[in-house]
Amino acid sequence: xxxxxxxxxxxxxxxxxxxxxxxxxxxxxxxxxxxxxxxxxxxxxxxxxxxxxxxxxxxxxxxxxxxxxxxxxxxxxxxxxxxxxxxxxxxxxxxxxxxxxxxxxxxxxxxxxxxxxxxxxxxxxxxxxxxxxxxxxxxxxxxxxxxxxxxxxxxxxxxxxxxxxxxxxxxxxxxxxxxxxxxxxxxxxxxxxxxxxxxxxxxxxxxxxxxxxxxxxxxxxxxxxxxxxxxxxxxxxxxxxxxxxxxxxxxxxxxxxxxxxxxxxxxxxxxxxxxxxxxxxxxxxxxxxxxxxxxxxxxxxxxxxxxxxxxxxxxxxxxxxxxxxxxxxxxxxxxxxxxxxxxxxxxxxxxxxxxxxxxxxxxxxxxxxxxxxxxxxxxxxxxxxxxxxxxxxxxxxxxxxx
Amino acid sequence: xxxxxxxxxxxxxxxxxxxxxxxxxxxxxxxxxxxxxxxxxxxxxxxxxxxxxxxxxxxxxxxxxxxxxxxxxxxxxxxxxxxxxxxxxxxxxxxxxxxxxxxxxxxxxxxxxxxxxxxxxxxxxxxxxxxxxxxxxxxxxxxxxxxxxxxxxxxxxxxxxxxxxxxxxxxxxxxxxxxxxxxxxxxxxxxxxxxxxxxxxxxxxxxxxxxxxxxxxxxxxxxxxxxxxxxxxxxxxx
Numbered sequence: 001x002x003x004x005x006x007x008x009x010x011x012x013x014x015x016x017x018x019x020x021x022x023x024x025x026x027x028x029x030x031x032x033x034x035x036x037x038x039x040x041x042x043x044x045x046x047x048x049x050x051x052x053x054x055x056x057x058x059x060x061x062x063x064x065x066x067x068x069x070x071x072x073x074x075x076x077x078x079x080x081x082x083x084x085x086x087x088x089x090x091x092x093x094x095x096x097x098x099x100x101x102x103x104x105x106x107x108x109x110x111x112x113x114x115x116x117x118x119x120x121x122x123x124x125x126x127x128x129x130x131x132x133x134x135x136x137x138x139x140x141x142x143x144x145x146x147x148x149x150x151x152x153x154x155x156x157x158x159x160x161x162x163x164x165x166x167x168x169x170x171x172x173x174x175x176x177x178x179x180x181x182x183x184x185x186x187x188x189x190x191x192x193x194x195x196x197x198x199x200x201x202x203x204x205x206x207x208x209x210x211x212x213x214x215x216x217x218x219x220x221x222x223x224x225x226x227x228x229x230x231x232x233x234x235x236x237x238x239x240x241x242x243x244x245x246x247x248x249x250x251x252x253x254x255x256x257x258x259x260x261x262x263x264x265x266x267x268x269x270x271x272x273x274x275x276x277x278x279x280x281x282x283x284x285x286x287x288x289x290x291x292x293x294x295x296x297x298x299x300x301x302x303x304x305x306x307x308x309x310x311x312x313x314x315x316x317x318x319x320x321x322x323x324x325x326x327x328x329x330x331x332x333x334x335x336x337x338x339x340x341x342x343x344x345x346x347x348x349x350x351x352x353x354x355x356x357x358x359x360x361x362x363x364x365x366x367x368x369x370x371x372x373x374x375x376x377x378x379x380x381x382x383x384x385x386x387x388x389x390x391x392x393x394x395x396x397x398x399x400x401x402x
Numbered sequence: 403x404x405x406x407x408x409x410x411x412x413x414x415x416x417x418x419x420x421x422x423x424x425x426x427x428x429x430x431x432x433x434x435x436x437x438x439x440x441x442x443x444x445x446x447x448x449x450x451x452x453x454x455x456x457x458x459x460x461x462x463x464x465x466x467x468x469x470x471x472x473x474x475x476x477x478x479x480x481x482x483x484x485x486x487x488x489x490x491x492x493x494x495x496x497x498x499x500x501x502x503x504x505x506x507x508x509x510x511x512x513x514x515x516x517x518x519x520x521x522x523x524x525x526x527x528x529x530x531x532x533x534x535x536x537x538x539x540x541x542x543x544x545x546x547x548x549x550x551x552x553x554x555x556x557x558x559x560x561x562x563x564x565x566x567x568x569x570x571x572x573x574x575x576x577x578x579x580x581x582x583x584x585x586x587x588x589x590x591x592x593x594x595x596x597x598x599x600x601x602x603x604x605x606x607x608x609x610x611x612x613x614x615x616x617x618x619x620x621x622x623x624x625x626x627x628x629x630x631x632x633x634x635x636x637x638x639x640x
Binding site: 004008015308309311312313314315316317318319320321322395396399 | 457460462463482483486487489490491493495497501502503504505514515517518519523562566
């Protein structure tokens with residue numbers, strides 16, 4: 001009997017294809033939007049996680065300023081020095097290496113070409129820690145690092161902007177007052193999880209950066225790489241103790257610096273994408289609701305239009321529950337078809353978007369199944385009222401209709 | 403009459419629509435019986451209550467007061483779904499406007515009552531084909547109502563009415579939309595069902611010619627049976 005009802009429902013749906021298509025459009029769009037949002041959101045979360053893993057889960061970042069990061073708290077905190085970096089390497093055994101890191105924005109000039117970019121002061125240990133190879137030329141020499149020679153390593157984007165595809169090694173570029181010789185070219189990394197171009201960068205030895213670009217001896221951040229297989233938590237507490245001692249923070253006082261590991265950074269980044277995904281999905285869910293109301297509206301119109309048909313069915317002996325079931329099943333089948341089409345459309349859209357944004361395509365089958373069940377539920381909820389109206393019609397009135 | 407239980411029995415049946423000033427007494431303590439196997443025509447001026455009587459006999463409605471007994475069952479006390487079961491199992495309807503499902507083949511239209519009866523698909527098809535053959539529509543099973551003439555559509559409706567092997571076929575102005583030749587064909591078909599299959603037929607009509615096919619004529623005025631006897635032509639044109 002149920003298959004009979006489903007068969008009749010499908011027949012009724014295809015008897016008026018145009019109206020059926022318009023009816024389910026709301027559901028299709030709603031489901032497609034939810035599926036696309038969640039899939040793309042999941043993809044970007046995966047991308048962030050993968051990026052962070054690529055960067056190394058054994059990386060710690062030590063920055064001045066307290067962990068509470070309230071405005072002003074960071075600014076009075078004393079910056080680190082190169083001696084702090086050396087102390088971390090010398091005194092903490094589980095640290096494989098550590099590197100200073102400072103950054104500022106500037107304009108690079110070569111001949112008639114100029115490009116706005118960011119200048120980073122650091123040394124080879126940073127490139128090692130984040131696993132960033134030099135593909136042309138060489139990394140810094142230790143003499144260049146210790147004496148602060150005017151040499152630089154370019155990111156791929158800077159090279160494209162200043163030199164096009166030609167070989168930049170040995171050329172001299174200008175960064176404000178500083179003329180420096182290009183000694184190396186970094187491997188292209190592409191966009192970061194936040195969409196910023198990681199290759200739009202010029203690397204200088206830290207001392208050169210301090211003397212000629214920032215004009216002070218501050219170290220804005222220390223990158224620490226913990227030896228493989230050793231606990232990052234232990235390294236963090238050791239670094240914390242060392243820094244408290246070096247910065248003379250007395251017992252009971254809060255830290256005026258913070259240490260973040262990649263897990264924290266990853267959870268912060270995924271937290272942001274999750275919030276965005278959640279918000280967008282909520283908006284999409286509202287459109288599902290609107291789609292449901294659309295179904296109810298059309299089903300009500302359909303009941304009025306088919307009053308005579310209902311009268312005939314009642315006259316030949318259909319019971320209230322049978323007419324109710326017929327219209328209810330029709331609404332459910334309709335919205336489930338809408339749900340299926342929406343799922344396919346949503347996955348296709350998500351696939352295209354993932355491709356364009358260069359993030360992994362990550363369909364979540366729980367969400368897909370959920371969307372399908374939800375669309376069926378929309379059919380039940382919004383189909384019930386019109387179906388009940390149909391079932392309650394008076395057969396005599398219904399037969400006389402029109 | 404009298405030697406067996408009548409198929410239909412009206413005892414002081416009244417049907418009142420509206421209330422107070424707007425009250426309309428469509429049936430006013432009507433009394434009659436119809437025996438199994440009879441062919442009865444109900445006539446009367448408009449407003450005489452013949453359509454109301456038809457709706458009550460057809461278990462589409464229940465009386466305001468009085469008793470309606472169909473086949474020994476007290477219909478007055480049945481609810482909506484129980485009356486639907488009675489219609490499904492014992493009644494067939496033929497309407498003036500045919501009342502076929504649009505954009506639905508003759509075969510599917512005839513199968514409709516059996517869907518609600520739960521007859522399985524193969525048997526349904528078989529019985530619908532037989533019913534269509536019986537009304538002379540073999541070869542038109544897959545035509546939509548819009549592709550059939552009025553007479554043919556009414557034949558489909560008759561096939562739909564008889565496919566459930568009913569005890570009673572109710573025909574409400576069955577020839578009202580048809581020309582004389584087609585009307586006679588339909589009446590002859592009903593007559594044959596009555597005579598050969600023993601199906602009781604109750605027909606409302608306003609055409610004297612058509613009433614002459616019946617064995618008995620009930621003439622109603624103001625919600626009451628005024629005359630009850632042989633139709634003008636002597637009771638039978640066969």
